[in-house]
Amino acid sequence: MVDSPPHSPLFTFGVIADIQYADIDDGYNYLRTHRRYYRSSVQLLEALDGWSRAAVKPGFILQLGDLIDGFNKPLAASDRALETVLREFGSGSAEVHHVWGNHELYNFSRDRLWGSQLNSAPRGSPRGPGGRAYAYHFSPHPGFTVVVVDAYDVAVLGREESGHEYREALGLLRRHNKNEDLNTPPGTKALLFVMFNGAFSKNQLGWLDSVLTSADEKREKVIIACHLPVHPKAADPICLVWNFDDVLAVIRSHNSVVCFMAGHDHDGGYYLDEDTGVHHVTVEGVIETPPDSNAFAIVSVYEDRMELKGSGRVADRVLVFPQHDHDTEKR
Numbered sequence: 001m002v003d004s005p006p007h008s009p010l011f012t013f014g015v016i017a018d019i020q021y022a023d024i025d026d027g028y029n030y031l032r033t034h035r036r037y038y039r040s041s042v043q044l045l046e047a048l049d050g051w052s053r054a055a056v057k058p059g060f061i062l063q064l065g066d067l068i069d070g071f072n073k074p075l076a077a078s079d080r081a082l083e084t085v086l087r088e089f090g091s092g093s094a095e096v097h098h099v100w101g102n103h104e105l106y107n108f109s110r111d112r113l114w115g116s117q118l119n120s121a122p123r124g125s126p127r128g129p130g131g132r133a134y135a136y137h138f139s140p141h142p143g144f145t146v147v148v149v150d151a152y153d154v155a156v157l158g159r160e161e162s163g164h165e166y167r168e169a170l171g172l173l174r175r176h177n178k179n180e181d182l183n184t185p186p187g188t189k190a191l192l193f194v195m196f197n198g199a200f201s202k203n204q205l206g207w208l209d210s211v212l213t214s215a216d217e218k219r220e221k222v223i224i225a226c227h228l229p230v231h232p233k234a235a236d237p238i239c240l241v242w243n244f245d246d247v248l249a250v251i252r253s254h255n256s257v258v259c260f261m262a263g264h265d266h267d268g269g270y271y272l273d274e275d276t277g278v279h280h281v282t283v284e285g286v287i288e289t290p291p292d293s294n295a296f297a298i299v300s301v302y303e304d305r306m307e308l309k310g311s312g313r314v315a316d317r318v319l320v321f322p323q324h325d326h327d328t329e330k331r
């Protein structure tokens with residue numbers, strides 16, 4: 001009897017979030033509920049080993065933001081820390097797509113980020129939507145598009161205090177958050193309106209809408225990568241994009257999106273939006289992962305699903321793609 005060949009994925013990719021490396025002793029999060037392993041977080045890039053041992057090597061890695069910790073900034077260690085982590089990434093062969101998180105903006109100006117290795121948009125491409133958002137898309141395989149989006153397009157973080165972008169973001173934040181310390185969440189509603197979050201501008205929403213329209217027309221499947229989650233059931237609400245509902249409305253008006261991947265909430269999270277069939281995956285943060293554990297995943301993509309194989313704190317999941325009318329017509 002001839003064995004049938006194992007069913008191979010179309011392609012695979014690696015995912016990792018919130019490494020937040022700093023060469024400092026362990027500490028805690030703001031509420032002192034979770035230990036943070038700043039120094040050993042870089043060792044957890046043994047993810048690279050896991051990825052290289054995979055039967056089908058990942059075509060790319062999605063680094064979901066907060067690569068180095070904000071504590072590097074006052075220590076004047078930002079460049080050194082970034083080099084340390086990027087050196088680790090450099091030892092792997094897959095290209096890395098970097099998402100920008102709040103800690104990128106604690107360490108570097110946006111201008112610096114645009115000119116750094118953390119800008120993984122295709123070389124020479126102009127700045128993203130509105131000439132200001134770090135957002136781009138690429139096709140890892142025919143029929144699939146990955147969209148990297150910028151949750152800090154409208155934000156106080158990363159904007160010059162003298163500029164109109166800063167004033168626009170501060171005005172929005174103050175309308176929803178009356179606290180003097182804008183990192184302190186407002187009352188029970190609008191918890192997400194804190195300085196360490198941000199929003200999508202109208203320009204970026206319009207751009208996302210047009211990318212998804214084109215993907216719909218080509219019947220492609222789209223994976224969106226963002227630092228901040230957008231579904232209130234996929235993460236602690238304090239972690240969401242300020243205008244998460246606008247982003248969800250754009251996603252819901254298209255058939256092409258199959259998965260939204262985010263970081264920021266170090267406890268991770270998952271929710272299947274029943275209305276659309278879109279999987280919202282929030283990946284557990286490396287920074288709050290003890291050195292004897294791990295937090296990364298390899299995702300194998302098939303025609304009808306993605307199989308996420310987690311390591312350490314990241315759970316395995318089978319993410320079946322939503323079925324739309326045109327899918328059944330095709331068959």
Ligand SMILES: Nc1ncnc2c1ncn2[C@@H]1O[C@H](COP(=O)(O)OP(=O)(O)O)[C@@H](O)[C@H]1O
Nearest residue numbers: 029030031066102103181183184185196264266
């Ligand atoms: N509940 C809170 N009240 C006030 N400040 C907070 C609160 N949570 C976080 N912060 C502050 O906001 C900033 C970002 O919080 P942090 O937990 O460090 O974010 P991250 O999870 O991205 O590392 C830090 O300066 C932190 O001290």
